[in-house]
Amino acid sequence: MAKRNIKLILEYDGSGYHGWQRQNRETTIQLLIEEKIRIMTKESVKLIASGRTDAGVHAFYHVCNFITSSQIDPPSFKRGLNALLPEDIFVKQAEDVPIDFHSMYDTESKTYEYRILNQEDPDVFLRLYSWHIPRHLDRDEMRKCLSLLCGEHDFSSFKSTGSGNLNPVRKMMRAEIHEPGKGLLHFIFEANGFLRHMVRNIVGTVVEVGQGKIGFNDFVAIFQAGDRAKAGIKAPPQGLFLIDVRYPGM
Amino acid sequence: MAKRNIKLILEYDGSGYHGWQRQNRETTIQLLIEEKIRIMTKESVKLIASGRTDAGVHAFYHVCNFITSSQIDPPSFKRGLNALLPEDIFVKQAEDVPIDFHSMYDTESKTYEYRILNQEDPDVFLRLYSWHIPRHLDRDEMRKCLSLLCGEHDFSSFKSTGSGNLNPVRKMMRAEIHEPGKGLLHFIFEANGFLRHMVRNIVGTVVEVGQGKIGFNDFVAIFQAGDRAKAGIKAPPQGLFLIDVRYPGM
Numbered sequence: 001m002a003k004r005n006i007k008l009i010l011e012y013d014g015s016g017y018h019g020w021q022r023q024n025r026e027t028t029i030q031l032l033i034e035e036k037i038r039i040m041t042k043e044s045v046k047l048i049a050s051g052r053t054d055a056g057v058h059a060f061y062h063v064c065n066f067i068t069s070s071q072i073d074p075p076s077f078k079r080g081l082n083a084l085l086p087e088d089i090f091v092k093q094a095e096d097v098p099i100d101f102h103s104m105y106d107t108e109s110k111t112y113e114y115r116i117l118n119q120e121d122p123d124v125f126l127r128l129y130s131w132h133i134p135r136h137l138d139r140d141e142m143r144k145c146l147s148l149l150c151g152e153h154d155f156s157s158f159k160s161t162g163s164g165n166l167n168p169v170r171k172m173m174r175a176e177i178h179e180p181g182k183g184l185l186h187f188i189f190e191a192n193g194f195l196r197h198m199v200r201n202i203v204g205t206v207v208e209v210g211q212g213k214i215g216f217n218d219f220v221a222i223f224q225a226g227d228r229a230k231a232g233i234k235a236p237p238q239g240l241f242l243i244d245v246r247y248p249g250m
Numbered sequence: 251m252a253k254r255n256i257k258l259i260l261e262y263d264g265s266g267y268h269g270w271q272r273q274n275r276e277t278t279i280q281l282l283i284e285e286k287i288r289i290m291t292k293e294s295v296k297l298i299a300s301g302r303t304d305a306g307v308h309a310f311y312h313v314c315n316f317i318t319s320s321q322i323d324p325p326s327f328k329r330g331l332n333a334l335l336p337e338d339i340f341v342k343q344a345e346d347v348p349i350d351f352h353s354m355y356d357t358e359s360k361t362y363e364y365r366i367l368n369q370e371d372p373d374v375f376l377r378l379y380s381w382h383i384p385r386h387l388d389r390d391e392m393r394k395c396l397s398l399l400c401g402e403h404d405f406s407s408f409k410s411t412g413s414g415n416l417n418p419v420r421k422m423m424r425a426e427i428h429e430p431g432k433g434l435l436h437f438i439f440e441a442n443g444f445l446r447h448m449v450r451n452i453v454g455t456v457v458e459v460g461q462g463k464i465g466f467n468d469f470v471a472i473f474q475a476g477d478r479a480k481a482g483i484k485a486p487p488q489g490l491f492l493i494d495v496r497y498p499g500m
Contacts, residue, residue, distance in 0.1 A: 011373075012374055013374045013377075058375075087372070087374065087377045088374050089374065090374050092371060122337070123340075124261050124262055124337065124338050124339065125308075127337045
């Protein structure tokens with residue numbers, strides 16, 4: 001039987017999961033979807049993903065793919081998986097792609113959004129979808145920090161301490177703050193790749209500048225030091241959303 | 251010690267609770283708050299509420315009050331209760347009110363919002379906060395139904411079958427549909443009081459008109475019949491939000 005390569009576009013609420021990646025004994029999103037594909041295809045498949053999200057992190061647009069010999073057409077994959085998956089994971093699209101498409105290696109850019117609720121009172125409906133910071137944040141100072149990040153840089157200062165010896169150079173295309181109202185701040189980051197916890201480490205450090213705990217010059221020094229130990233705190237996971245993944249010519 | 255009457259304005263996500271009212275062995279919002287007040291005041295208090303919400307129903311603005319001999323000032327009640335309560339319940343305000351204020355009997359009007367997501371695909375982030383209806387709903391036909399409801403009427407057709415012999419006449423001041431975009435329909439109902447499940451029964455029946463399952467004339471007949479058995483289905487709880495409670499001169 002000819003092999004096919006199926007690409008899935010997913011949306012999920014990460015609140016109830018131990019992140020994307022397969023782990024022992026923990027319920028992960030990857031594990032659940034692989035299990036449902038196995039039910040549909042009678043094959044054991046391995047999902048390749050555009051990236052991994054940590055526990056509590058969400059996705060409006062996550063891309064993954066798998067190789068199968070199944071004859072099931074893409075709309076039936078979408079319908080069938082959505083019937084089998086719990087309500088907090090949704091397959092927005094399924095499609096046949098070239099057999100050599102790889103949702104991780106072929107990525108052109110990924111975009112993350114980090115949501116902060118910056119007002120005195122919390123919002124019970126946003127507790128799983130934002131980081132509540134009661135104290136006022138200085139938007140101008142934070143924007144100055146973000147403007148430094150665009151372009152090709154060594155992001156070692158913002159990588160997780162346990163993230164190994166990967167090349168720490170990434171190209172950042174966008175680093176912006178949007179203010180949609182109601183006390184919300186949406187940080188948007190688009191880059192050709194992200195180091196582990198990079199968005200959360202950047203946001204945590206930029207917030208310290210916004211609070212006046214450290215100055216803009218300190219931020220510059222932290223960024224240039226290339227040393228994670230010098231940077232600020234890691235922002236909590238529930239404010240983070242993967243919102244786009246782009247591939248060349250797709 | 252002089253008795254005081256404390257009014258609380260609450261916000262809560264009802265997803266994790268068996269509704270507002272105290273029940274045996276079930277976790278209800280009333281029970282939790284009474285317990286936290288007892289911890290603060292060392293008194294056993296009875297919370298009086300502007301109304302009861304069912305399991306899964308939410309509130310942006312719920313009013314309750316309790317009588318106490320405690321000397322704790324209102325800001326300390328707000329701060330203390332919020333420190334003790336879980337993150338899905340929030341006390342927005344606490345204030346001293348006249349000793350004879352009663353949050354249920356003194357109500358001038360209450361406003362409910364019912365949220366429907368009317369698009370083919372569901373939204374994982376709205377699954378606990380809306381009713382997903384994939385099939386297109388005819389807004390004009392639904393608005394015709396709602397316009398009938400304003401004014402003083404016998405709402406027996408939309409009361410829950412087990413709701414007893416309360417006077418079924420209520421005065422509806424507003425019955426509207428708002429369209430904030432992204433496939434959302436927000437039904438707004440303001441009345442001087444609501445029968446049990448009245449909003450959900452109205453929405454369920456109006457949706458049947460919107461889907462073309464029954465016609466506008468059928469809706470008129472159902473409303474006039476005064477018989478719950480003739481009406482449509484009851485809309486699910488998770489789309490319902492209590493959004494305002496008004497008192498004369500407050």
